[in-house]
Every structure is written in C-alpha cells, then in structure tokens.
Amino acid sequence: MNQSGLPTPPPGHTTSNANPASSSTVAGQSSNDASLASIVATITSTSNPFHLNQYLRNCASREIREALLSSILPGSQDPLNLLNARNNTLGMLYILSARLHTVASDKPLWNYVESFCRDFVPEHARLAPDRVTILATGIRQFAEAEGNLKLAITPLSDLLAKYPPTLSHLTTIHPIFLMTCVATRHFTAAIPVLSHPITTIDLSLSDLSYHDNLLHHYAGGMALAALKKWQGAEELLEICASSPGSAASAIQLEALKKLVLVQLIHHGKTSPPPKYMHPNLMRSFKSSPYANFVNAYPLQRDQLRAIVENEQQLFLNERTLGLITQALDRAPRWAIKKLTTTYLTLHLSDIGRRVGIANENEVKSLILSMIESSEISAEISVDGTVSFSDLPVKFDKAEVDRVLEQAQQQDGLLMRLEKEMERNKEYLTKAVKSKEDAAWGPAMDEDGAFGERPSGNWADEMSFT
C-alpha cells in the first residue's frame, strides 16, 4: 500500500519511541529517528496542542516529512483509523493535508476528510494555519482529480464555517471555496459566506496574500452577479477593483469590467470609481471596447448592438457576454425611465421612437413589465397614451429605526477604532513628528518670501514654437 515509493520505516523502530513530553521538547534533534508510528503515538498521547504543533512541525527533516506523514502504518493500517477529529485535530490535520497532496487517491480518505471538516476543533487547527491552507487546496485538487469538483463544496463549506472565529475574517479558505462554487455553478452555496462582508484581516489566523483578497471578492462578485443580486455584486467587485496596491493586477481589471456592466444593469449608468482606485486600471479600461459600450449606453441601441456584434469573440473569451447581453436587454428600460422624469404623458409611438423600438406592442409589453416590477409607475390608456406618475416613496418607522440603530453601531465602531488608533505607537510617533514639522513650516516660508526673488529666465516661460 505504500504508494509514495519511500522506504517504510522498519517495524522494529516503532518500539524505540521516546515518551511524548520529552519528544516534543527535543523535536528538532529527534527528527531523524521519527517514524509515522511514533508520530501517531505522540499525537494520541500529547494533550497540549502547542507542544504537539511544535513537534509535528519539526518531526522530520523537511524533505521526508510530507512523505512520512502521508505514509501508512506497518501492517497496512491507516493511521487515520486510530485518530478522530475531535480529539486529535492537529494530528489529523497534518496527516490529511499531507496525504491529499500525494498522487494517490483512495476513496476511504475522502470520508476522513469530510468527517474531519465536520468535527475538527477550530482552536487547535488555528495553531497551524499553513496546514489548513494546504488542506483546503488539497480538497479542491482531490475533487478535481476525481473529476467531480462538486465534491469539494461540502467539506470546504464545513471547514470555512468552523475555522475562522467569524465569517468576517478573511481566510485562505474563502477564495478557494468561492472559486469552487463559481466553477461548478453552485452559486447559492456561496450565499451564507457572502452575506458576511469581510471586515477583519488577521495574518496570524491565516497565511493570506493579496491574491486571496482579490480572488475572494472577485469570485464573490461573480457568484452574486450570476444570482442577479446586483447590489452585493457591485460592492464586492468594487472592493476587488479598488484594492490598495502599487500596481494594478489583471484580476482587478477583470473585476472593473464586470463592475461596470453590473452597474449598467443595476443603475442604468456607471458611478464614478473610487478615488483610490489605481489610475492604470481606468486607463486600460478606457481603451477597451467596454468603454465604448458604456458611452453609448443606454440611448444609442444600434451602436450598442454593433459593438456587441463586432466584439462578440472578445466578450465571449472574457466571459462577459452574459452580462453584456443582459445590459443590452435592459437598455430600453433605462431609456424609458429617463423619459418619466421629463414627461407626464407620452404616446406609445413617441416612446418607441425615442427608445428605438419600432413595434408599439413591444413597447407596451415592456412598459407593462416595468410597471409590474415597480421600476416605474404609469398608466396606459386605451388610445395608447402613457401617463407617468412619481414612484411612491416607501418607508416606515421600523426601517427608519433600523437605519438609526445601524448608524449608532457604526458610530460606536468608528469611535472604538479611533481610540485604538490614537493608542497606536506608530501613529503617535508620526503625529508628534509632523507637528514639529508644522511648527517649522511658516518660518521657512517667511524666509522664502523676503529672500531674493528669482530673476531671469522669464522669457523661457513662454515657448517659442
């Protein structure tokens, strides 16, 4: 059964197993004579998770550690049989994550993975965040190798639900899970995760990179857009596109393209991007066919259609054709909506002319569907005259109370953050320093003002071309 091709430790070796307490302290030195059996024994006997983590981390030289962990006990006994997720979280985590990455795929392993994800103790698992990441990628890879990516959704979702203290903590599992959901088109599975916006970044909880943040929000935005939850999609895509950085990433550009299309579908127009968005992004966006599409939206339908036809291949390759088509279909609605702010009554034929639909019946059914979805409020009389009225503004006491409460919460949060900030040593040093600089500032200016005025070179200010 030893498919890893590495020498199985000689059976006699297992007996020379040091006692757990000492082995955890001298883990570094004893690494050479470690064997899987001794490791398992340590796992089962050590009660202190810190020591265990330390031991597992250093239990063998780097090259053979993974192979060792993924091997099988003598007598072809599976070490996982001896462990259970509740009591031996760390041990199982190490073994599972190592095992998932070996080439071998054995069915029984999957049961262990699923039960582990269900039952593990998060506090212990948090001691080894890197192993959790390896486990999560392993789960995805394993499911992919099985040819059934859907398999990965349940364990990943269980893992994600338990591992972070709250779902608002970003972890490396987030993007893996969401990417899996999007790839398998199981968008609804992502909703419980996406209903918690990410607010906390804790590097000790998970070994994050900026890719994880971008991918999480990008994949989340895609999932919500596919579910037509435009508002959420807009927010997530915007976070992705405007993430901080000294360079612009390709993911951000894709996110920006999708963000703009989502805005067109949801609002009928684009809103200005946040000021802190990387300038290169807007520049590359402006030179893409998407910018032309935005400029022509929603009134010049012929031009929009021409753009879609000419650039179909591009849109198809960039997987935006679906959003583009939806935006195109909604264009006349936005045009009609604009008319309601200008006109009280209009004839169906007039509306058709302004919106670019020749068929009156089509206009009529469009307006009816808009009234049904309460996008506009209007009446159509027998002779084809449409009278628009204002949409009734709906609000009730409960809603106002909700908003007020939220505002108070926000205020509290911000106050707390500000106090935290003011206690921050780094901030204080900087503030004191800049105050000192400011004190020097005006004096310097005065010096400049009374100093000698720079003369000459006046002629250079005008360029003689």
Next chain:
Amino acid sequence: MEIDFVDNEISISQHPVTQRKRIRLVDDAHPFDLDAYISGYSGRTAFDRLVHIISTCPAVAPQALKLAFAQIEGLRDPSLYQTAMNAYDAVADLPDVQLPPVSDVCLVNTAWCEGVAKKNQAERTKLEVELKTYSNNMIKESIRMGHRDLGDFYRATGDYTQALKHYTKSREFCSTSQHVLDMCLSVLELVIEQRNYAHISSYIFKAEGALDAAATAAASNTASSSGGNSTTPVLKRSSERDQVQPKLDFAMALSHLGQANYEKAAHFFLKVGPSDSLGDWIGKASEILFPLLAPGDIAIYGTLCALASMSRSAIKSQLAGNAIFSAYIEQEPYVRELIQSYLSSDFKNVLELLERYSTRHYVDIHLYPHVYDLTNLIRNVAVVLYFQPFQTIRLDRMSAAFGWTVEEVEKEVVALIQSGQIQGRVDSQNKILKARKVDHRAELFAHAIKTADEIQSTNRKLLLRMRLQQADLVVKPPKSRRDQDRTMEFLQGD
C-alpha cells in the same frame, strides 16, 4: 504660443465648411453699418477687425477691403496687404459668393510699401546697434529701454514673436516695479492683439504683483522718511493703481471670455472703471499708438456675458444699477433696449434683438467664437425665468411669448428638464408643462435612508482597505517585472 495667428486664421477660413458656417448676412433684418462700426477703431485693431469682416460678411467685403487698404498706410507693416488680399480671395473663391476681383476694388500702393520696408530696415538696424552698444556698456536702464523700443518696433511691424521676446527680455533689466508694470502692460496689449487669451492671466498676476511691490515700497519709504510730506507719495501710488487697475480688469475679463468663462468675464467687465481710465487702450485719437477696443465693445461683451450667466437680481443691481457701466451702454443704444426687455421679461424682444444684431456680434474679433453659446445660454435663462412663476402652463402660451412654434418650445423645454434647469414635466399629449410637485418629507426620508446605507457601505470598504494596508496585503508588481518597470519609469521620468 501662436506666432502666426493671422496666417492660421486664413488657413482655417480657406476651409469651405468652416467658412460657410461663419458667413453672416447683412440685410434689412440684420443691419450693420460698416463705416459707423469701424470709425470706433483705429490702427492695427481696426485692420484686424476689417480682415475678420471680410471673411465673415461677403456682402460688405469689397467695402471692408477698401477701408483695410486705407488703414494699412497708417501702419508700418507692408505684409498686411497680403493678409487682407488672402482673406478677400478666400471669400471670393467660395461658391454662392460673387465678388469683384481685388484689382477692381483698390490698388496696392507699391511705392509706399517699398518706402516703409526701407524705413523699417533702417530703424531696425539702428535700434539693434543701439541695443548692442548699451549691452556693451552694461547700463541696465538703457538695455531695458533698448529692448522695449525693439519690442515696440517689432510689434508695429507685425512680428509678434520677436516683439514678445524683446519685451520679456527687458524684464531682466527692470530695476523698479514700475518698469515691470510697464513691461507687463506692453505684453498684455500684445497678447490681446494676438487674441492669445490663455496667456493673458499670467501677465495680469505679474502686473498685480508689481503693483503690490510698488505700494509696499512706497509705504516703507514714507515710513522711513520724516512725517511731513509723507502723504504725497502714497497718493501718487494709489492713483497709479487706479490708472492700471481698469486695464487689468478688462484684460482679465477678456481672458475669461476667451476661455468661455462667462460668469467670471461678466464680473470683471462690470468692474472695469470709467472709459477714460482705460487710457490709451480705448478710442481712436491719432496720437494713440496701439488702441485695442471701442467703449461700445465693453457694453456688448459685459451685457451678453451677464445676461447669459448671472441671476436676474444680480443683473438688476450690478448691470442696470451700475452708473459707470451705463456710460458704456450709451455707446450702443440697442444694448440698453436688450437689458430693459430682459428686466421687463419681454423675452421675445430679447431674442429678436439678439438675432437682429447677430451680425454685429459675429464680426467682433473677440466675441465671434462665443456668440452661438451665449445666445443659447440667454435663451435657456429666458425659458427658465419665464416658467418660474407658473405651476402649469400651456406650451402654446409659451410659444406665443417666445415667438417659436409649439414643437420648438417642447424641444427646448425637454432639453432644459433633462439638464436639470427646469423642475417640471411635459404633458406631451395635452402640450402642458407642469412644475414638479415634491413631497419634501418623503424625499428627505428616502434620501436619509439611502445616504445612511451608502455611508455604511463606504465605511466598510474603507475599513477593509485600511486593514489590508495594515496587513500589507497590497497588490505588488510581479517580481520579474519589477526591475523592468523601474527602468521604464526611469526612462519616462527622464
């Protein structure tokens, strides 16, 4: 810097499409008295205006050409003959324009040309030699005057680049702020003549700086000198300021007008002092070297800009109640009529007057690029003002008040609603314009709720952003490319 502005003008006007758009009629509906108009100007500006008239109004082109030729002999630049004839030929070449050839209208005075060219050559050599001597002797004041004289000379002979070069060079040899001020004013005259509006403001600021410096210098002088005669220099300085300020205001106004900044332009036009304070920039007396404008121009520029951009009450207080400005308005009686009609809400008359005098506006060298925009703005303001007191109004009543057809009114009103200038909606079936009724309470609540949500989500996004930065989870350029980028930046920065 457009050194060959006049040439540019001609190359543009040779383009038939632009030209056709620019052609203005002179007929009973659009009266225009060329002789009366041009009598308000003299010298170079008169010539420039005539050339512009030649290319805009074919109807009076031969007459304008004759007048232009007459003007040339009073100047010192023989190349102007060519400029005028080019403009005339360009118009004559247009389809549907029948004009007699240049030779039938008037003749080039070749003897004068040769004489002037010779004289110019001699004077230039003389001035250059003088400047060289001064430079060798290192006498600052003389060098400054040498540059100034050469600048004046080149300006008179139409070489604006050289003129500007010498004027700006003289700045290095200025020893008092009065000299700087003189230099700034010379350059201002030059750039205004060139219609180089973007450059005007920087010289105004320099001139104001020089004025301030002069004032402080005077103040410190008086403070140091004994108390007895201390009042005289201060008085002198402030009168200096009074003399220069109107010119600067006018230049500023023109610069704003040139850049289509109508509200600011109106503000500065209305601030310009009485016409005699503009001194040698205005009028036509023969001893004036470089006149720029007629007082009537200020009235027209100021009024049009004000009507297009200012509120009704501001017009009433600042324009109609402005004693100094009414002196200008006296020069152009129709402007007074325009203001009166506007204030008495007789918008039909306002629009008719604008149309009637459109030729007068289009032939003005400073105003013509803006006439279309200004007219549109005034028309929009008129429609907005007219509708203000009404809750609902029938479009046919509006059409009667403005002299338009109902369709035109509807188009105009719809455009204004869409741009947000009229709060109302059109009942297209019954042709009624209705003011929008707003439930302020509901709107306030809706707005508050929306804003709360927005702020919350923005806060969330910003906090996340902050945390990302704290954790240094920021997008970094790929390692392999980083060096390459640095080289690129270096190259670009170079």
